Amino acid sequence: MEEKRLHRERLLLEGVCAGCRAQPQAQPAARGMCHKSTQPSPTGDDESERFASWSQERSLEGKISDLQERLKDTEERYQSLKLQYETLSQVHRTLRENYNALQEESEKMQFDIQHLTKCANVLRTELQSARCDRESAIELQKILQSELDESRKEKKRLQDSSEKDAKTIQDLQRQCREMERILMRKNPDSISALIVASKSTSAKADADSSSTCRLLEQRIAQLEADARKQDAKAQGILADVQARFNSVQAKYETHIADLEMQVLSLQEINSKLNEKIIRQMEELASFSSHAAVADAGSGSKSVIANATQTDVPVDAVPEQPAQRDGTRTRSILVQTDAEHSSNRHQQQQQQQQQQSAQAKRAQTQGKEDAHLLATIRGMRVDLAIKEKAVQRLTREVDECKKTIKKIQKKKEGPATRSDSGRSPVKVRNKVSENADPDAVSSLREMQAKIKILELDYKALQEKRLIDLKTLQAAHEKELASCHESIRILQQRLAESEEEMVHRKDKQRPNHNNDYYGLKAKVHQAVLELN
Template identity: 30%
Template sequence: CDLQNTQSLIERLKTELNTKTLSSPEINLELEKALEEVKDCKEINTSLQLQLETANKTHHHLKSSYDDLVSSNKNLERKVVELEATLAKYKAELINIQQAKAKLIENETNLKKLLDIEKLQGKSLRLQNEKDSKCIQDLNRQIKEMERIIARKHPDSVSALIVAAKENATDTNLTARKLLEDRIKTLEQEVTSRDLQSSKVFMEIQEKFNQMKNKYESHIEDLELHVSDLKNQMKKKTDTYDVYTQTFFKGKIPEKESFTIGVQTEAAAHKIKFAPVGRNKAPEKDNHKEDAHLLATIRGLQTDLSNKEKAILKLHKEIEELRKTNKRLQKEREGSLRNLSERKDFRSYPEKLVAYSRSGSVQDFRKEEALQQLKLERDKVKQQLARLEEEYQNLKKKRLDDLTALQDAHEREISNYVSSVTPLREQLEMQQVSVKTLQSHLTKAKEELAIVNVERDHLNSRLMNGLQCGGAALGDGAGDRKEADVLLKKISNLEKHYEEREYRLRAIVQSLAQKSITNRSCDQCAERQQQLIGYKVELDQLLATVRALK
């Protein structure tokens, strides 16, 4: 019975409210405004959802571009490592060329010494030829005088003189053969001694080559360690820059405004936690220091390259001077050999002198063959030098181009990071302020809702008391109507208050949506918008509860 009475009273109150609303046009206008506002809220909600979708798309696009940048950075690092390896190889080849140059210089000095010795030998041969020619003239004169004397004293002994002359000729032939055999033996001994010396020199050169190889292997290992250090610095740099590109809130927001920001990079598998946003100035200084260090290392490499170019130019000049001196010495040697060959054609020499000249011609022939071999080796070395110079110049150009490209890309990345970090910070600060204001509004709305619930409970208790006093309630109908009017006024005031609150929150949401449109690269826009949508849903629930109280 009590429930039926209360239901009848509630229906009666509803009918009275409907009659009042129909009678008063102001309430109808307010209802229409409320419906229009509900439609506006729905449109704003749809626009916010569209903005959220666009923000997600931009986030995925930025993530893919970031992955592409990381892959390009890795490729550039690989290219740097390959270029450094090729540079080390060409350094080793340069050292080998310098060693070959030193050998050529030694050979040229030896040739100069041999030329000097041959000049002295030529002078001594000239003197001996002059002395021998004088002796031969004296002997011929003496022979003629002896023949005249013998012809005067013994005119019949001409045949005996001829036999004696033949026997002397055979003796001279035997002595010439002995001299030739002795000369051949001495030449063979000289050849064996030269082979031993060349083998010793080859062993010494091989030992030096092994030593230089070990040195350059150790130098290459040092360079690899340096490259690994540079890679670690680049990784640290990417980690520090990723702090400004990927951020997220950790758990709930504490009361003392200390926000934690997490970073997730592709270089490391685990998550790294950093300090508050205000403390991110130290990594920026470290990044600037690392950038300065990298620029200094690049300048040092450029200075090293310039010094090496100067050294190569000096080597070229020295090689050209050595070529000129070698040509001059060859011309002098050819002239001396021609003079010797022209002066050694003595037909009136005895057989001893003829054998000696033959042995000298054999030595000259061997020396000419050795000179031709040296010329061929020198030409081969020149060709190798020209090829190595061309390859070195090409590598140097490629390295300079790669270094300039790396510097430009690095500077562009730094400028992009700096330009993207500053608006993101401003947006974070603005959104933090807006979230705080929304939280304060929500707490106030919850407090007011609690007050409304208390008033509703009080009203229900009074209605129950009124039902218990049934007879008294029929008499006091006018008093209940007055109380109902008072309650309706309170409810209308609360509705106005909540509508004003809702307008303010909508304005804040629209401003935040415009800011999120201007900067869509922020990763936390979606979370903030979800929080705002949650706050809006709670406010709609509060309004629904207030309207249900009517």
């Protein structure tokens, strides 16, 4: 706009200058033409015209000079403005270039920001997954640690139990040896002493065979005497118990029969009392109806006579309780007849009391019946217990008889053992001369029993050793399985940790740009734009 305005002013000045230049040239030409053609004399009008033209020329020249000065000023201004325009256009171009560069850089920054946000989201997801993996790993580690602690505790407990078992086995073996010694000292002729003696050397066995035979004979005689005493005592106890049982059984049978008779008599009395109660209720109902009729009319005496006549059959009952009830009802009826309708409430109360008393009596009778039945049941239970006790005593007596027979059979054992070191001819002669065949057979039985006991003792020792070995093997196997499970769990834990590390390395992206550097660049660009 400024350039256009300057251009217009310049054109206007040029037009004015051209007009001024053309006007003086035309005036001299006109003057010459007039001077040549006519050449008139100058007049006052011509001088005034000349002065006007000269003043006009002067004014025009002043205007021209002013306009020229203004033109120069405008040209100078134009040049200065042109220079300013060029500088401003250059600045504008530089600013546009800077703006384009900044816009490109901002686009790059936005792209980097988007990439960084994506990377941040990926890192957040990785962090979340890593936290989840860490929590699962911690839980797995806790579980494995608890299992490891439990396995260690189990191992320690098994070790303690094995040590305790070993100690208890040693203590039991020591106690067994001590008990064997104590029994051998206290009862040298007992079976345990014989077992311990049989474990001694063969030289001692040959030297002590005669003494052991004598001890066995004495022991057998003592056992026979004890068995006879126990048999006689058991027979006496059995006879006493049988007599007591018979007496108690007879007593209980008679008592049960008496109780059954009492129950039957009580049932008859109860049935009679029930019939009597029903009859009295009917009489009371008839009396109440007669009393109502007497109140309606004026025949109270006939009602009393009828009531007294109805009471007569009640007195015909032979039992004393029935007579007492009849007298009570008779007195009640007489009183009610005397008092008429004013005492009906008292009659009802007395009737209720009588019914409650009869109900209580029936309840007490029922309780007595139940008590009798319970006593009968208890007696039957006692009888069954006594029968069981008798059966147990008979079994004990049978066992005593069996033991006596066994002891009699065992008499042959010590005799054969005492004669084992001699020649068979001497043994036969001695047995035939001095020994009883029953004693010889019992001694043989005792020797066989001793051998069986020795074999049983050895078998028990072997079984105990086998059980200990099996327990030790099972304990070792269990410890090996615990160690194997611990090793497998540790291996699994290491594999899971390696897999977790590998997964983290695999999921982590390869970022070429520095996150913090890009963030600083973005911040700087934003500051520059602002």
